[in-house]
Amino acid sequence: MKLALLLSLLGVAAANYEPTWDSIDSRPLPEWFDEAKIGIFVHWGVFSVPGFGSEWFWKHWQDDLKQNKTSPYTKLMAENYRPGFAYHDFGTEFTAELFDPDKWAELFHNAGAKYVVLTSKHHDGFTLWPSKYSFGWNSKDIGSHRDLVGELADSVRQYTDMRFGLYHSLYEWFNPLWLQDKENNLTTQEFALGKILPEMKELVEAYKPEIVWSDGEWEAPDTYWNSTHFLAWLYNDSPVRETVLVNDRWGSDTHGKHGGFFNWADKFNPGVLLEHKWENAMSLDRNSWGYRRTIQVSEVYTVQELIKEIVETVSCGGNILINVGPTKEGTIIPIFQERLLQLGNWLKINGDAIYSSKPWTFQNETEQAGVWYTQREGYVYASVLQWPENDLLVLHRPQVGPNNQILILGAGDASIVKWHAIDDRIDVTLPRMSRVSAPWPWVLKLTDVTN
Numbered sequence: 001m002k003l004a005l006l007l008s009l010l011g012v013a014a015a016n017y018e019p020t021w022d023s024i025d026s027r028p029l030p031e032w033f034d035e036a037k038i039g040i041f042v043h044w045g046v047f048s049v050p051g052f053g054s055e056w057f058w059k060h061w062q063d064d065l066k067q068n069k070t071s072p073y074t075k076l077m078a079e080n081y082r083p084g085f086a087y088h089d090f091g092t093e094f095t096a097e098l099f100d101p102d103k104w105a106e107l108f109h110n111a112g113a114k115y116v117v118l119t120s121k122h123h124d125g126f127t128l129w130p131s132k133y134s135f136g137w138n139s140k141d142i143g144s145h146r147d148l149v150g151e152l153a154d155s156v157r158q159y160t161d162m163r164f165g166l167y168h169s170l171y172e173w174f175n176p177l178w179l180q181d182k183e184n185n186l187t188t189q190e191f192a193l194g195k196i197l198p199e200m201k202e203l204v205e206a207y208k209p210e211i212v213w214s215d216g217e218w219e220a221p222d223t224y225w226n227s228t229h230f231l232a233w234l235y236n237d238s239p240v241r242e243t244v245l246v247n248d249r250w251g252s253d254t255h256g257k258h259g260g261f262f263n264w265a266d267k268f269n270p271g272v273l274l275e276h277k278w279e280n281a282m283s284l285d286r287n288s289w290g291y292r293r294t295i296q297v298s299e300v301y302t303v304q305e306l307i308k309e310i311v312e313t314v315s316c317g318g319n320i321l322i323n324v325g326p327t328k329e330g331t332i333i334p335i336f337q338e339r340l341l342q343l344g345n346w347l348k349i350n351g352d353a354i355y356s357s358k359p360w361t362f363q364n365e366t367e368q369a370g371v372w373y374t375q376r377e378g379y380v381y382a383s384v385l386q387w388p389e390n391d392l393l394v395l396h397r398p399q400v401g402p403n404n405q406i407l408i409l410g411a412g413d414a415s416i417v418k419w420h421a422i423d424d425r426i427d428v429t430l431p432r433m434s435r436v437s438a439p440w441p442w443v444l445k446l447t448d449v450t451n
């Protein structure tokens with residue numbers, strides 16, 4: 001038997017995707033992603049040095065200068081930095097001297113995350129790895145003098161079972177090659193073909209990310225970025241062709257249409273079941289993805305709000321990517337640590353309702369606010385985000401037989417709750433909150449077996 005035939009009978013024939021969206025979109029999504037549900041997003045870069053406004057600091061500052069506008073950005077710079085201080089000078093201050101990648105990996109793991117996505121390069125063009133396409137403007141040449149992408153990749157893989165992914169921005173606000181292509185009305189592709197494509201290949205070959213999370217696509221169509229050519233290479237010939245996933249930001253016309261899972265817009269949470277796999281990318285700091293020195297407690301998601309976001313997302317078929325912005329020194333501020341660890345504690349008890357779950361027939365209750373469903377291995381899980389009136393929950397009825405029980409996850413002896421069925425509904429009487437040790441919000445586990 002010919003080797004190729006043997007391999008194809010074994011189902012391991014080399015894939016052969018064409019550089020067209022029809023072909024790229026026909027690739028099945030590797031299953032690990034839907035099972036993982038929860039990822040950590042890390043926005044880290046030179047923008048963490050001013051740590052002011054957001055990761056868009058450079059752009060806002062420059063736009064305000066150009067318009068002769070006095071703004072918080074221009075004031076901060078005029079009042080605290082020598083004349084002529086440039087954004088590039090922040091690069092040498094991106095020192096990361098307290099960055100301990102093992103600690104980050106441990107924290108993200110303890111948060112209950114199953115994957116990590118780091119900004120390898122944001123819109124300022126600074127690479128967190130020693131890219132030969134970003135000479136002098138990367139973390140090895142200046143500032144920390146370290147390969148930050150490589151160090152985090154190693155720790156995540158060595159000490160946890162999390163997958164490692166990379167965010168990458170296609171456009172760079174002030175890259176002269178990009179500005180020139182734009183001036184040419186994108187009839188030239190010096191930047192896309194001469195810088196971006198080889199840079200992305202370098203990144204994939206060096207660090208083998210299992211997610212390529214693309215961004216900064218919106219000012220040019222996917223044909224300018226040659227996105228389908230990159231993706232055909234990624235799926236056919238790259239070292240991660242078996243397990244990699246990508247998102248949907250590959251050109252001004254692709255989001256919600258093409259690629260792997262769909263991010264749609266930032267912080268997307270539709271509240272209804274979607275056919276296509278999607279991901280809600282959100283940030284613990286409501287006002288920024290990058291670190292802000294002025295952050296206030298009130299601007300940070302509470303753990304209740306975070307769990308609500310997760311439960312709604314997963315019930316509707318999504319994954320969630322929870323962002324933290326580390327400091328320029330490489331530390332993660334305690335309020336983010338606390339939030340992630342609180343989440344981890346909740347997931348330790350309630351993870352069966354989240355990981356590897358599937359959407360159920362119903363996603364949430366209409367009459368009973370704050371009840372969201374998932375299912376897994378013959379059980380239906382109802383997350384209860386809001387205490388019901390008279391302690392009485394009215395739920396959709398899974399196929400619960402007379403001998404079946406409804407449990408509160410993590411409640412020990414108090415875990416069995418009283419219920420009775422009325423037609424296609426069940427009435428569940430919740431025990432007094434003080435008698436149950438499970439962390440709020442509670443998750444009810446309903447057997448889905450008729451007997």
Ligand SMILES: *[C@@H]1O[C@H](CO)[C@@H](O)[C@H](O)[C@H]1NC(C)=O
Binds near residue numbers: 067
């Ligand atoms: C800003 O000020 C400079 C110098 O006074 C002037 O030349 C320029 O036209 C101004 N730009 C705008 C957008 O007003």
Ligand SMILES: *[C@@H]1O[C@H](CO)[C@@H](O)[C@H](O)[C@H]1NC(C)=O
Binds near residue numbers: 183
């Ligand atoms: C780009 O388009 C603008 C507006 O249509 C036009 O004025 C300009 O000449 C074009 N530039 C090039 C280099 O084609």
Ligand SMILES: *[C@@H]1O[C@H](CO)[C@@H](O)[C@H](O)[C@H]1NC(C)=O
Binds near residue numbers: 229
């Ligand atoms: C870019 O796209 C064009 C048009 O589809 C194709 O001819 C060319 O080979 C591509 N180049 C690369 C480097 O992918």
Ligand SMILES: *[C@@H]1O[C@H](CO)[C@@H](O)[C@H](O)[C@H]1NC(C)=O
Binds near residue numbers: 363364
């Ligand atoms: C689910 O919840 C949303 C938001 O709370 C609500 O608007 C919607 O009506 C609910 N959907 C169903 C099917 O109950």
